[in-house]
Amino acid sequence: MKLDEVDRKIVSQLQIDGRTTLETLGKITGYTNMGVRKRVNNLLESESIRISALMNLKRFNFFLAVVLIETDGPETLQRLLKRFENCPRVVYIFTTIGGFNMIALVVAEDKETLESISMEKCSLRSEKGIRRSEFYPVMDVNYSPFMPIRRYLAHKDLSVPPCRVNCKPCARYKFERCVGCPATKYYKGHL
Amino acid sequence: MKLDEVDRKIVSQLQIDGRTTLETLGKITGYTNMGVRKRVNNLLESESIRISALMNLKRFNFFLAVVLIETDGPETLQRLLKRFENCPRVVYIFTTIGGFNMIALVVAEDKETLESISMEKCSLRSEKGIRRSEFYPVMDVNYSPFMPIRRYLAHKDLSVPPCRVNCKPCARYKFERCVGCPATKYYKGHL
DNA sequence: GGTGAAATAGTTCAGAA
DNA sequence: TTCTGAACTATTTCACC
Numbered sequence: 001m002k003l004d005e006v007d008r009k010i011v012s013q014l015q016i017d018g019r020t021t022l023e024t025l026g027k028i029t030g031y032t033n034m035g036v037r038k039r040v041n042n043l044l045e046s047e048s049i050r051i052s053a054l055m056n057l058k059r060f061n062f063f064l065a066v067v068l069i070e071t072d073g074p075e076t077l078q079r080l081l082k083r084f085e086n087c088p089r090v091v092y093i094f095t096t097i098g099g100f101n102m103i104a105l106v107v108a109e110d111k112e113t114l115e116s117i118s119m120e121k122c123s124l125r126s127e128k129g130i131r132r133s134e135f136y137p138v139m140d141v142n143y144s145p146f147m148p149i150r151r152y153l154a155h156k157d158l159s160v161p162p163c164r165v166n167c168k169p170c171a172r173y174k175f176e177r178c179v180g181c182p183a184t185k186y187y188k189g190h191l
Numbered sequence: 192m193k194l195d196e197v198d199r200k201i202v203s204q205l206q207i208d209g210r211t212t213l214e215t216l217g218k219i220t221g222y223t224n225m226g227v228r229k230r231v232n233n234l235l236e237s238e239s240i241r242i243s244a245l246m247n248l249k250r251f252n253f254f255l256a257v258v259l260i261e262t263d264g265p266e267t268l269q270r271l272l273k274r275f276e277n278c279p280r281v282v283y284i285f286t287t288i289g290g291f292n293m294i295a296l297v298v299a300e301d302k303e304t305l306e307s308i309s310m311e312k313c314s315l316r317s318e319k320g321i322r323r324s325e326f327y328p329v330m331d332v333n334y335s336p337f338m339p340i341r342r343y344l345a346h347k348d349l350s351v352p353p354c355r356v357n358c359k360p361c362a363r364y365k366f367e368r369c370v371g372c373p374a375t376k377y378y379k380g381h382l
Numbered sequence: 383g384g385t386g387a388a389a390t391a392g393t394t395c396a397g398a399a
Numbered sequence: 400t401t402c403t404g405a406a407c408t409a410t411t412t413c414a415c416c
Contacts, residue, residue: 001250002381008344014244018209035383048250050337053205059192059239066294081333096327103257136287142272146241153199190193214391226402
């Protein structure tokens, strides 16, 4: 995908405000609103860009962590990716080249719950076949506190979490040291 | 910031499509468009959410890397944060607790240029006071290829890059092994 | 990419809950 | 304080150039 000057102006503006009207985009580019509409629609339909609500981690008191993982092979890696595909607490999982072959960004609504996804049965590290892992709690997110948090707010009515690890029998959940999975009816958090 | 059921529905929908009309949001929540307008404006004005264009890393052939850094103290860390504040290639810098105290997400438009920001004078690791660093090129971004890339498309007219390291005298830039900083007039990339 | 008219959507504000 | 309804303004859409 290549962008010309006009596309660049459009995308730049939509980065600042994704709801900018076609009219305004027209003024910025010197096109009519129909002209930019076609550009914007092309960018969206080709999935070159997506216009989406990001959440302010600071405002919602989200706690973020980076998890580094070394798996014993590609099967474990694939199993992990599949298992956490719909986990609301996983923002991104990168597969990487190097000593660690997987780096994940995870999020939770308090420190206790972040601890759960660091060590409990529902954590990334709990998967069989992980040789080594490191967990880095994030103190501060620099440059922009806005992040594309996935699915945190949807359903809340499942009886089994997307990762298939039930919260109910978990000691941390029982003793109120974890708010549980946001996708299930067991969720006790504020979101 | 706390969200009620209505806010949650609104934000959920805006995550899927940030340009959803107030009318549609009204239908989803059972409110009138005025009702949701207030909600949406509150969310935006309080900076709880931001609606923004994300770029598809795959579509634009972006190369991503995770950089782990251990600094010799808080001064180095602050200096680094300040220096890369406006670097278009830095997506996020997290300050963390643990063996590494800084984790950055960086982006480039080809492998050669990614290599530059891994080792050249304009790289994060070039800062004085770094004890140790690791660089993990990302093979694959899972779950969503969309990322809030900052400032990549703006200006392109500076004579000195935001990090203050000139591209012109750099050997990699001269020998076409780096497209240069996207914020400057020396930029030779496709974006 | 642009036009112009029709259709949708957004805004304002007085008043109800 | 929060939402509604109706009138008004702005924006978007559609078929066609």
